[in-house]
Amino acid sequence: MKKYGLNELREMFLSFFESKGHLRLPSFSLIPQNDASLLLINSGMAPMKPWFTGEQEPPRRRVCTCQKCIRTGDIENIGKTARHGTYFEMLGNFSFGDYFKREAISWSWEFLTKTVGIDPELLYPSIYEKDEEAFEIWNKDIGIPAERVFRFGKKDNFWEHGAGPCGPCSEIYFDRGPEKGCGKPDCTVGCDCDRYIEVWNNVFTQFSNDGNGTYTELTQKNIDTGMGLERLAVVCQGVDSIFDVDTLMNITNKVSAITGATYGQSHKTDVSLRVITDHIRSATMMICDGVLPSNEGRGYVLRRLLRRAARHGKLLGVSGTFLWEVCATVIEENKNAYPDLVEKQDYITRIIKVEEENFNRTIDGGMSILTSLMEAHKAKGVAAFPGEDAFKLYDTYGFPVDLTLEIIEEQGFTLDRAGFDRLMQEQRTRARTARAALGDLAWAGVDLGLDNTPTVFTGYDHFIEEGRILALVSDGELCSSVRTGDEAIIVLDRTPFYAEMGGQAADHGTISSYGNMFKVTSVQKNKGGKYLHSGVMVAGEFHVENTVTAEIDETRRRAVMRAHSATHLLQKALRLVLGDHIQQAGSLVEPDKLRFDFTHFAATTPEELQKVENLVNNAILDGMPIKIEEMPINEAKKMRATALFGEKYGDIVRVVSMGSFSTELCGGTHLDNTAKAGAFNITSEFSVASGVRRIEATVGQATLESLRQSRSMVFELAGILKANNPGELVQKLEQHLGELRELRRAIDAYSAKEANGEASRFLAGARTVGDLKILTAAIADADADKLRQMGDFLRDKDDSVVAVLSTVNDGKITFVAVCGPAAVAKGVKAGELIKTVTKLCGGSGGGKPDSAMGGGKELSKVDDALAAVDDFVIEKLGL
Structure with a gap:
């Protein structure tokens, strides 16, 4: 058997099944599309559920894929065992009501023994214990002796998840030799040791389980087969674990080169190297498919993987960031199968580096706290x-x-x-x-009782459409009619209403017929493509099967179109100013307002924002025609059309081109010329998450209204400042500010003179203790600044002074203590004195030997506190 590389094996599998009439599809995104049951794609068949259930028509009855998958259930075992990995590739061939067991089994055997060249004597099939059809195929058609076909029960060889389609499985095991086994005399296929490993699994979906253990034969029988690409590579390359496979070992070698750790040196080191290799591979693929680090959902999975990898780097002695360097090797090893990795390399690298930098700060701060906590708990036992x-x-x-x-x-x-x-x-x-x-959108789960024919959307070209009511929902239940005052959902066979999606707000408007009217305030689209018009019946009543006229609010729609077209211009402008790493991370398009989230790793400067705004406005002023075309996805890629990050597109896509400035894939509604967007104005820019910024902006009437308000404010200010026209505002404002500064200086000078005069009077009445002059005073209507100023004056006026001044404001006491140089020399220090005084009032304070401040809470104790100054000085002087 030739030692094929992992990338070779992937191509061999897909080419083999193409030769058997299968349509080769690229891997689906790791982000599930329209499937809330999954956080991340975890199997080859997961993205194809609608094809298996019949909800959607597959592109062909025979399909083959190599699907990227993420599983994190065994994350604690990563690196500790030879089998566990969070990211893996699942090779699969699928039949949707076409071929069944005979073809599936024979082709799996042909591929493994003929194409790959595995010795048939090393392969052992297993079947569900009651599946005599599969046994006959293996035994009579393929020629496997009965004693080499292993029968297992439901737990091992029957695939089902609750109610719904299910069926028996037939797996193929590879014998790695007795040296990999447990040594037990009865060690055979099914043993938990590493000798016999499963490389192929054929799932025969032929039954439907009603959830109560009753199985009925399906009319459409499906084939779902899978084979782990990494496991196949382990077999072909004769290595001990998935981490020893060529592509993974090349990543490990890069980690070793950076960390200085040698693979095979020790178990602890190997675990860290394996964790880093696995996790950076997973993270690179997830980011490429549009996952961003966050504290919830799939974003948290990504953050956890990166942080675990970074920590194991620290265990290997890495002090700074390094994962972003390893990312380049991951991309190099996978670029032929997944060219998007190369296109997004800069973006992926930046995300990883920023997350690693953030984690280093987190771990440095958190580790000191965690260490202190552990020490405290250890001390307590x-x-x-x-x-x-x-x-x-x-x-x-x-x-x-x-x-x-x-x-x-x-x-x-x-x-x-x-x-x-x-x-x-x-x-x-x-x-x-x-x-x-x-x-809450509780109605989203209502079974409408309709077929899978999607609602026909005509809103690209029509603002009014005649349609037929297919279903009515009120109070979460299907109903036959709705009447005045009822809040309801109307499902039509045809509609001009745009449903909320892709960041674009839904259309508003009315559904009417002969004086009966329903006001539409929201529109959603369900998984089956039905448009759900939510709102209230404002007049009359509607019944299922009524023919109605659906009319959108044209003024509102045009305002939304202005904002949506401006959003495309904004994304292009951001890429021109900030760089090609900019990717859309979310958007909201409302009437004449837009919100655009984008990936970037620093706050944009005012100069950059101005450049972006200028570029958008110039594109609007150029009056570029907006052209919308439907074309095959490959043609759109040739046009270098920008796609929504992480979105899965079909074979035919809608391309929106704005002159030569912007070309994007988009299903939303747009203007026919950029000039109709009106003035574009950025109102804010700020961070919404690590590595994600947000711009808010206005166009059209919203921008004009903002300008009107600004102009009105300017004229109002001109009137207040008695300027003849707005052009004089700056001059008038500077004049008034100059006058205010002069007044402030005069007031400050007067206040200082007054405070110093008052301090001089206090000094004249000072008490003598030893060689020092002691004075205390409660000052009314003073603030901290005045107290500090008086204290500084007293200290500078007499070297032997010891003074404590107090004032009360808003129920709080403020104290200032000062000591002249002679007093400090004799051991009388303001910092110690203030602590004594404030403590008596239930407060605290501190400062330097010559000047200190503090506060207190107990107002009734102010006199006692001031009286304690003499005792403090006497004690310090030893009198």
């Missing part, structure tokens, strides 16, 4: 690290709980996970309550 402490580290300092767990276990602690989970649940409950206050 506490073996279980409190959940409250772990939660505070996570919630306040951003220190990941899994990292806390790893570190405390190294120090012999266990974690009170129940306590941590309880606090996390309380936090989630608070978040759910907050979300509930914003409203």
Whole structure:
């Protein structure tokens, strides 16, 4: 058997099944599309669920893919075993009601034994114990002796997840030799040791489970097969683990070159090298598909992977950032299969570097706190690290709980996970309550009882459309009619209303017929493509099957179109000014207002924002025609059309071109000329997440209204400042500010003179203690600055002075203490004196030997505090 490289094996598999009439599809994004049940794609069939269930028509009845997958259920075992990895590639061939068991089994055997060249004597099939059809195929068609076909029960060889489609499996195992085994006399296929490893799994979806254990035969039988690419490479290359496969080992070699750690040196070092290799591979692929680090969902998975990898780098002696360097090797090893990696290399590298830098700051601060906590608990003999402490580290300092767990276990602690989970649940409950206050789309899950024919959207070209009511929903239930005052949802067969998606706000308007009218305030589209018009029945009543006229608010739609077209111009301008790494991370397009989130790693300067705004306005003033075309995705790529990051597009896409300035894939509504957008004005720019900035802007009437308000304010200011016209505003303002400064200087000079005069009178009445002059005074209607000024005057006026002054404002006492040079020389220091005085009033203070300040709370104790000054001086002088 030839030792094929991983990249060779991928191409061999896809080419083989292309020769069997399969359509080769590129890997779907790791971000699930229209599937809330998954955080990340974790199997080859996951993106194809609608094709298996019949919700959607597949592009062909036979399909093959190499699907990128992420699984994090065993993340703690990564690096410790030969089998576990968070990122892997799943080779798969699929049949949607076309071929079945005979073809699936024979082709799997042909590929492994003929194409790859694996010795048939080293391969062992398994079947579901009751699947006689599969046994017959293996035994009679393929020629495998009965004793070499292993029968297993439901747990191992029957695929099902609750109710729905399910079926038996047939797996193929490879014998790695007795040296990899456990040594037990009965060691055979199915043993938990590393001798026999599964390389192929054929799933025969032929039944439907009603959820109560009753199985009925499906009319459309499907084939879902899968084979881990890395596992196949382990077999072909004769290596011990997935980490020894050529592409992964090249990544490990890069990590070794940076860290100085040698693979095979020790188990601990190997674990760290494997963790880094696996996690940076996963992170690179996730970022390429549009995942950004965050504290929830798939973003948290990414952040956790990067932080675990960074920490293992620290365990290997790395002090700075390094993962971004390894990223280049990951891309080099995978660029032929996934060319998007090269296109987005700069972006991916920046995300990783910024996240690593942020984590270094987090871990430096968090580690010192965690170390202190562990020392305190050790001193008390506490073996279980409190959940409250772990939660505070996570919630306040951003220190990941899994990292806390790893570190405390190294120090012999266990974690009170129940306590941590309880606090996390309380936090989630608070978040759910907050979300509930914003409203709920409970109707989204209503079964409309309709076929899978999507609503026909005509709103690109029409503002009015005649349609038929297919379904009505009120109070979360299907109904046959709605009447005046009812809040409801109307489903039409045809509509001009744009549903909220792609960041564009939904259309508003009316649905009417012969005096009956429904006011539409929101439109959503469900998974089946049905448009759900939400609103209220304002007059009359509607029934299912009524023919109605749907009419959008044209003025509002045109305002939304202005904002949407301006958003495209903005994205292009940002890329021109800030760089090609700029990617859209979200948007909201409303009437004449837009919000645009983009990936960038520093605040934009005022100069950069001005350049962006100028570019957009120049594109508007140029009056460029806006052209909208539908074309194959490959043609759009040739035009270098910008795609929404992480979005999965079909074979035919909609391309929006604005002259030669901007070309994007977009399903939204647009103007026909950039000039119609009107003036573009950026109103704010700020950070919304690590590496993500947000720009808010206006166009059209919103910009004009802002200008009107600004102009009105300018004229109002001109009137207040008695300027003849707005052009004189600056001159008038400078004149008034100059006068104010002169008045302030005069007031300050008078106040200083008054304070110094008052201080002189106090000094004249000072008491003599030893060689020092002691004075105390309560000053009315003073502030801290006046007290400090009087104190400085007294100290500078007489070397032997010891003075404490007080004042009361808003129920709080302020004290100032000063000591002249002669007093300080005799051991009488203002810093010590102020502590004594303020303590008597329930307060505190401090300062230098010659000057100090403090405060107190107990107003009734002010006189006692001032009286204590003499005793303090006498004690210090030893009198």
